[in-house]
Amino acid sequence: MxxxxxxxxxxxxxxxxxxxxxxxxxxxxxxxxxxxxGAPYWDSSLPTEQRVEDLLARMTMAEKLAQMISVWAGKTEI
Incomplete structure (x- = not known):
């Protein structure tokens, strides 16, 4: 049992x-x-400049550098 x-x-x-x-x-x-x-960069009704400024303010320096040096596998297809 x-x-x-x-x-x-x-x-x-x-x-x-x-x-x-x-x-x-x-x-x-x-x-x-x-x-x-609710982040402003998601709101497509806002001006692009405001959305970019908001997104860049949220990113760390490492994230910004990663965006600059990133390599995409399908880059030639873009």
């Missing part, structure tokens, strides 16, 4: 862990996207 209870407990624990592992990436993605959802 005790081993049956233990097996059921392990099965339930495994199910809970598997379910939470599957839902974590979606929850993490939502947490990443939400803070920038």
């Amino acid at each position: 005790r081993s049956l209870f233990r097996a059921a407990l392990y099965a339930a624990s495994a199910g809970i862990l598997a379910g939470s592992a599957i839902s974590l990436p979606a929850a993490a993605q939502d947490a990443i996207e939400r803070p920038m959802a």
Whole structure:
């Protein structure tokens, strides 16, 4: 009887862990996207200059440098 209870407990624990592992990436993605959802650079009704200034103000120096030296695999197709 005790081993049956233990097996059921392990099965339930495994199910809970598997379910939470599957839902974590979606929850993490939502947490990443939400803070920038209201950022002015997403608002296409604003002037381009204002949107660019907002985006550049949010970027770190490393991010700006990465944009300048980035290499795209399909660059010749652009």
